[in-house]
Amino acid sequence: MKNTRCRDGFTLIEVLIAILLVGLAIVSLISANGAFTQANGAGVELSTAEFLIEQIRELSAVLEVIDPNTGVATFGPEASETLANYDDLDDFHGEVFSPPISADRNSLADLNAYSQQITVENVSASDFEQVVGDHTSFFVRVSVKVFLNTKEISSARWLRSRY
Numbered sequence: 001m002k003n004t005r006c007r008d009g010f011t012l013i014e015v016l017i018a019i020l021l022v023g024l025a026i027v028s029l030i031s032a033n034g035a036f037t038q039a040n041g042a043g044v045e046l047s048t049a050e051f052l053i054e055q056i057r058e059l060s061a062v063l064e065v066i067d068p069n070t071g072v073a074t075f076g077p078e079a080s081e082t083l084a085n086y087d088d089l090d091d092f093h094g095e096v097f098s099p100p101i102s103a104d105r106n107s108l109a110d111l112n113a114y115s116q117q118i119t120v121e122n123v124s125a126s127d128f129e130q131v132v133g134d135h136t137s138f139f140v141r142v143s144v145k146v147f148l149n150t151k152e153i154s155s156a157r158w159l160r161s162r163y
C-alpha cells in the first residue's frame with residue numbers, strides 16, 4: 001500500500017528540487033549573457049580608441065618634424081597657426097581633442113564622449129625612453145592617449161626622426 005502511494009506522482013520535495021534546478025539554470029544563462037554583453041561593450045570601446053589613435057598617426061605621418069618655415073625657433077604652434085594649418089609635429093603638443101578629430105582634421109561629433117590627448121617630446125638619440133629638452137635631439141616621440149569620458153581606453157607611442 002505504502003509503495004503504491006509513492007508512485008502516484010511527484011512528491012513536493014521532488015517538485016521543489018526541479019523548480020530549484022530550472023531556476024539555477026535560468027540564472028546562470030542570464031549572467032553568462034550579461035558577461036558577453038559587457039565583454040562586447042569593452043571590445044567596441046577598444047576598437048573605437050584604436051581607430052582614434054590611427055587617425056592621429058595618419059595625420060601626423062605627413063607632418064614635418066620641425067616647422068618648415070621657422071625650424072626650431074618655437075616648440076608648439078608657431079604664431080597664427082591653428083589646427084587647420086598645423087604643419088609640424090610639435091604644433092600638436094599638449095592638444096586635447098574633444099570631440100576627437102579624424103586624419104583630415106574634422107571633428108568626429110558622433111564620438112564626442114571620446115578624446116585624444118597628444119604629447120610630443122624630444123627623446124635622447126641613445127635612449128628613446130629618455131625625454132630631453134625641446135628641440136635638443138633629432139628624435140621626437142608622439143604619444144596619444146584616448147579617453148572615454150575620463151577613463152583611459154588605449155594609448156600608443158611612436159618615434160619620428162628629423163633625419
Ligand SMILES: [Ca+2]
Binds near residue numbers: 078081086088091
Ligand atoms: Ca608649425
Ligand SMILES: [Ca+2]
Binds near residue numbers: 067074076088090
Ligand atoms: Ca611648431
